[in-house]
Amino acid sequence: MAEDPYTILGVPREAKPEAIKAAYRKLARRHHPDLNPGKPEAEARFKTVSAAHDILSDPEKRGRFDRGEIDATGQERPQAPPGGYRRHAEQSEGRKYGGRYEQRPEAEVFDDLFADLFEQRRRAESAPRRGRDETYRLAVPFLHAVHGATETLTLPDGRSLSVKIPPGVESGQILRLRGQGGRGQPIGDALIELDVVASKVFRREGMDLHLDLPVSVPEAVLGGPVIVPTPGGPLRVTLPAASDAGRQIRLRGKGIAAHGNRAAGDLFLTLRILIGTPDVALEEFLRSWVPEHPQDPRAGLEGWE
């Protein structure tokens, strides 16, 4: 199994990017294969170090590794295997860069010789080209994901973007804002990856929401009106009498808001009977209570083995 990249670089898991960069530099200087032509173990070490740095230097990959989504080999390897220069320098073609470093073709002449070619290339570079797409992340409060909202995203260059969030967005979803990315002709797009903050109260399943609703013993047995929190605000719901624990009540259209031609989701309440601190009267009543129709609440569990 591959070693943990944090162990390889010798940094703690909470290390800041600067610390990771510094640790990598130190190891790269020591093990770079082109600096250690006679030591194959240095090349092996350098590959390990590069792979570790490859994961930890990229916030996205580092996050995925931390969350266990990719393993220590990172699956995406560095673009080129390290030590490419050595393979050429060890051969006869390496003579091109001989040891007597001071003796080389006249530098000035060299410079003049190629100046025009560089000029051509620069002109080609400055020709209009499409701007790059820039990627941003945006945290979306749970309720905004339910109802839809307009969020403001402040960009590194100080501009702010108004981002329209449609109802029903999910974490990982990407919104594309045309013409809000890198400079160019035409301008690139801004890609905004959404991160929907989970709710402490509601659980989401597709377009529906689920809520565990605590009810008291009298409410469960006798039924009656209870006030239920919903994304749209408190709502008065009448419980039917004899609403047992686990009973589900569906509030139509109180889930994720409708959008386009997609209907709104529902809110499901699952009843949880909450006894709390029983008072003396209840205890006394239960002690003297003889049920009219005794029932075994565990009936049906006999075959559990």
Add this chain to the structure above:
Amino acid sequence: MISLEILHARFTQLSLDDLQVWIAQGHVRPERVAGELVFAEIDVERVRLILELRNDMAVNEEALPVILGLLDQLYELRRRLRALGVEPDA
């Protein structure tokens, strides 16, 4: 053998200004063929090595020629050893 354009596209961290300086100083030695600058495989790998020295290992412009000079001597010695029939790592 690749052109300046392809070299430039291959290394996103490579600036034309830097490359022009490296060529002027003899760190990289491409050839001119039919009005085009061409880079052999060894030149491409040398550009990669210089970029790694500078960006990953924080070697500055002053130290770069020193390191390249020492490396060139090192490889020169190893090629000579091999020409004499001595395997340097044996």
